[in-house]
Amino acid sequence: LKTLLMRHFMQDLIDVTHTKHYSNYRKNRLADVMQAANFNLQDGRDPLCQLDSERRAHQMKLDKLVEEMNQVYVEKVREREKRLKDSERDLTERIRQMQQQLELEAEDLTNARQTFNDERVAWEMENRDYADVSLLK
Structure with missing residues (x-):
């Protein structure tokens, strides 16, 4: 036992x-070496404080x-949204103009068709007399 x-x-x-003991020994030994070498910066701070700062x-x-990059990103998004809104407005205006033009062309076509039908009826009336005469012969 x-x-x-x-x-x-x-x-x-x-x-x-x-x-435990060897870790403490190493720590104490390194601290002694640093103190012996007077390892301080010009302003008297130790290296750990300097690294931290x-x-x-x-x-x-x-x-x-990061803040600047975020601002640039936000600005680019705003510019792109503005361009898209402008493009949408332009396309909407273009569609409206094309619809108006299409309506005008449809109206012109209807008027032309009506004029053609009126002229055809008038021509048929004029030529009916001649057609009747030629049928009688």
Whole structure:
């Protein structure tokens, strides 16, 4: 039992040492190296603060670009809608004009047909007398 407990707890001790203690050692060691090298920027900020400020500045820049792109998109949509409305208005006007022209042509055709029928009836009346005379011979 003693050997079993020793093995179990020894393995647990090895795992904890490897994960927790070695991670703490690396962190402390890197911090010491950075302090020894005096790894600060000219304005005295540490690199993490600088990275954070650069990230925020970059994010603001991206947000501004996204906003500009959205504005351009909205403007293009407005222009396209305006062109479509203008095109629709032009086509509606053209259809109206074509319908008026078609009505005028239909009216002219009806008048021409009526004139033709009147002239035909008059011609038949004039030539009926001649047709009757030729039939009598």
